[in-house]
Amino acid sequence: MIVILKQNYPEARLSTLKDWLKTLNIDIQMNKGTACTVLGLIGDTTNVDEDMLRALDFVDNVQRVSEPFKKANRKFHPEDTVVEVGGAKFGGDNKTVLIAGPCSVESEEQICGIAESVKAAGAQMLRGGAFKPRTSPYDFQGLRAEGLELLLKAKRLTGLPIVTEIMDISQLDLFADVDLIQVGARNMQNFELLKVLGRGNKPVLLKRGLANTIRELLMSAEYIMSGGNSNVILCERGIRTFETVTRNTLDLSAIPAVKELSHLPIIVDPSHATGAARFVRTMTLAATAAGAHGLIIEVHNNPSAALCDGPQSITPPQFEEIAGQVRKLEAAL
Amino acid sequence: MIVILKQNYPEARLSTLKDWLKTLNIDIQMNKGTACTVLGLIGDTTNVDEDMLRALDFVDNVQRVSEPFKKANRKFHPEDTVVEVGGAKFGGDNKTVLIAGPCSVESEEQICGIAESVKAAGAQMLRGGAFKPRTSPYDFQGLRAEGLELLLKAKRLTGLPIVTEIMDISQLDLFADVDLIQVGARNMQNFELLKVLGRGNKPVLLKRGLANTIRELLMSAEYIMSGGNSNVILCERGIRTFETVTRNTLDLSAIPAVKELSHLPIIVDPSHATGAARFVRTMTLAATAAGAHGLIIEVHNNPSAALCDGPQSITPPQFEEIAGQVRKLEAAL
């Protein structure tokens, strides 16, 4: 960490600062220039609060040389982390895991039917929303506890592990048999929820917030990991931009960027990112070529009747075709 | 609500749709054109799920003519709502309410000292963070329950009503004596939290999310209000843009825009928006000229030593000067 001091800093207060940093086992190297004086902080600066330093009135600026995340940082864990979820392996050199299912669980018939279809078409995991974050309180909020039960029925029927979204700490008990707990984009910085999930060891699928950076995503992963749970899978699901043809903008460069900065697996959600079924095939192939460790795709047996997010769902036959192309592409690269 | 159909829509399915809309007491007016056919939906369309209509494969687009929020909508409540918080009145023709205090509660001495200073300088409410949302798990997380107790001491000492942030439903019991519960920018779409707050009648200060629109802010207010609690105060606190001189970009046009769309009071937080103490005075005056119903300003008796967000805090004498200018400006307009 580099601390740039203002021109006329008070020697006495600087010396207090240095003493305090030494108590944190930080070595200090000082570089006095004509224009400015620079402190180089050497050691583990993870616990040094950047804002606190910046708050000092004789400090001009603070710049981290190393990233503020530690457990999620590839520098300290050069090997890829592989997260296993009921047989499916995310990360490392494992093949792209395909997760498929409807936006919302609507009925036993619906979720079981889709589960069987996507399994036959090559999916290794089932997705489906029980608790639904909706912008309007008047829109369908999901079947909630009942939806979770139906998902578990589909799991027992097909053997597919399931992933579904948690919206609040108070719902955690209901997730005992869920294989992968999803934290949605709107909750990426719900730090209290992240802390609680960090105390368990259940795998967590952490979605990137709509206007969050990759480093912020990794800091949120660090919240979970600092509690002891290192079973974290990241998910790129589109960010908010000025573009309107697609609902959000899928940031595929997040895949190589995350792989460079972190050892955690990263998957892609082309359905929410584009908001349009007709773009899902293309963006799935692009994500695969970009090296995604998995794909989470919305599939509905009757998209036009889906209670929510219908426009972004593809049908089981379309999913089967796409899955085939993903495998062909993986073989070629 | 206007529904634009595709050119060759199936008559039978359209007729099913019309029947369903009629069960919601919606009248339909149909306009058949050469290029497209348009349905006009007349009646209370609040409960019509826009996404569901858009999901239908014979629908080209859906456009709301009226806003999807109802209880927060000025159209249905032409009169300004005035929210009273321990004597302070937000909204309507009442004078701008001044809220001041430190970013974080640090000690009894600190919070009580600041409370007395800002009261003397003209503040009508005290702010102070006990639960702190921090990007890094290694940064100071606030004094939490202990911080709340210290805030309540400062309240008893000075008589100032207090506002402080809640981060999770599980903390609600601790907020019994808090006068105004703040929902932070990162939780603006924590819908489960909003629902719980909507069931009580404690005033809520709802901050706009970093990348959220004014309409989304009003939809979140609607979550609280649809539960029965109409004591909602909105807060503009800067949005994320590409600008880097200021931490966020304070969107002051949100003030007239909110006043047009809604009857709820709106206040401004110039400290978090700019992230710089030296810009607070100017933006406070601009917000007052723009018609803000209140201002929430960070004040610290020793900004350089503050545990967090120090760079954006002003001192009690600076606050006193600014408060004087606010009153002068109000008198002039």
Place this chain on the structure above:
Amino acid sequence: MIVILKQNYPEARLSTLKDWLKTLNIDIQMNKGTACTVLGLIGDTTNVDEDMLRALDFVDNVQRVSEPFKKANRKFHPEDTVVEVGGAKFGGDNKTVLIAGPCSVESEEQICGIAESVKAAGAQMLRGGAFKPRTSPYDFQGLRAEGLELLLKAKRLTGLPIVTEIMDISQLDLFADVDLIQVGARNMQNFELLKVLGRGNKPVLLKRGLANTIRELLMSAEYIMSGGNSNVILCERGIRTFETVTRNTLDLSAIPAVKELSHLPIIVDPSHATGAARFVRTMTLAATAAGAHGLIIEVHNNPSAALCDGPQSITPPQFEEIAGQVRKLEAAL
């Protein structure tokens, strides 16, 4: 086009509006509702100025049902346009065209050396900047006219057609032997320049602006095409977002989106988008999988010594490897 009227519109003025629209050969279908009255405008509304209608005080809103671009619109030209540039074919079912070369032309030795290297490695066109748009007036501005001459030498030497950027109308005469004239991101809405290029028939490479939407890109293409020049190739080169790991965010969903809305070819610039040589390979493959008609890649024989944009340049051997993978991937799909 749909015009939504306010509740109490003046009959006389509406009738004047209708008469005026009829002079433009627009048919009007009127739909009177309880909440609002809607006019459906039928016919070629390209010449109807949306802003002018919106300006009328009895008009509430205006929504286009069809896109405001015509010559660039796939609806009116269902077949893919193929733009030929000195043997290279962009668009339709043609293979991805590979364009390679340095950011800036620096010397005869440099540009000729790179031209020979990239030709041997599979490139079909040579890129290189002579006029350079730089944020600072103190940064290297390109070799300008001299740089163009060196590029033409490299063209004569290798037979590769060349693409280079024009920054102002006054430079046009110098571009007589340039095969493809590039309009940079910062000039995407330099409408006077677009008009002049539209009067010729030289192929134009139109780059998407840093904060522009796909529809705005197509409207800029329309400026060129409405002048008579339909040899337009579009280029996605990253948009400005909050992300900082990459310089910009490459929006690969722009590829299927452009293909749906327009018949024009679209290529991708992974070098400027990511700003990092180490991400170029991955994003090139992703762009190929997404269906890009071409790729424009920065290659330098000595990236560390390049006068500008060095960090985003790869070496000729790296380019050769990537070109091989592109061909393998194309074969697989």
Place this chain on the structure above:
Amino acid sequence: MIVILKQNYPEARLSTLKDWLKTLNIDIQMNKGTACTVLGLIGDTTNVDEDMLRALDFVDNVQRVSEPFKKANRKFHPEDTVVEVGGAKFGGDNKTVLIAGPCSVESEEQICGIAESVKAAGAQMLRGGAFKPRTSPYDFQGLRAEGLELLLKAKRLTGLPIVTEIMDISQLDLFADVDLIQVGARNMQNFELLKVLGRGNKPVLLKRGLANTIRELLMSAEYIMSGGNSNVILCERGIRTFETVTRNTLDLSAIPAVKELSHLPIIVDPSHATGAARFVRTMTLAATAAGAHGLIIEVHNNPSAALCDGPQSITPPQFEEIAGQVRKLEAAL
């Protein structure tokens, strides 16, 4: 400027770099740490190309301590610059200059009528567009040369100095009698145009680009000033954000930010920023309270009939009322 080196930098190449920097009269102070080595560059680093340094493969990062603009920099010109335009004084302690007029010049009767109205209402300058940048080639492009002549007639009639937009270098001759040449938001980084304007001494009104930062705006001012023309007035006119109630988001914190970084005057355009006449009054007052050196406001004697941008125009009586409030507010502060 601080250059952070990678851990194993090559001594020989570093020494070449140092020699080169010395030829630019830069002193180097080296700070060898365990984690990294930092070079402090002391002297005038304006001519040091940041990108070139970053391109070196043994350099990890480069950070400027001082801003890269020099002539626009307050550090080197502590006194406010006052730009005089036909009697109106922008900057320093001068009162807020009020510029008013229509979006587009439409006819002699229109522009002369409005000019007389706004002069009577307190405007010190007349605005009006002759060359209009429009997103669509099919929309009204302005009266162009004829429009300029009509503006000059209004100037002769009323004595008001005029400001109007240039779109291309080739139009410059027509601007001989224009008092203040406007460079629009879309041309803020049209560097060739800026260079040409920098060679004259005619005052330039430089508008901030839709997605540009304040530092980028100042770098564009530097382009003009480095050519010798220091008569530059900056203009905040709203930036692109996700908000849709207003057309753009007016960034009023740009006013104190520009005043801190630069000595140049800064004015505000509330009409284009909000895109709505009903918000103009409020945002004009807020801009005044924030310390704007001037305001450029759209006024039309018949907004509903205006050929473009009608929704954002106010009437002469509304302008008169606002002008009165601006003066009252100035007196109070």
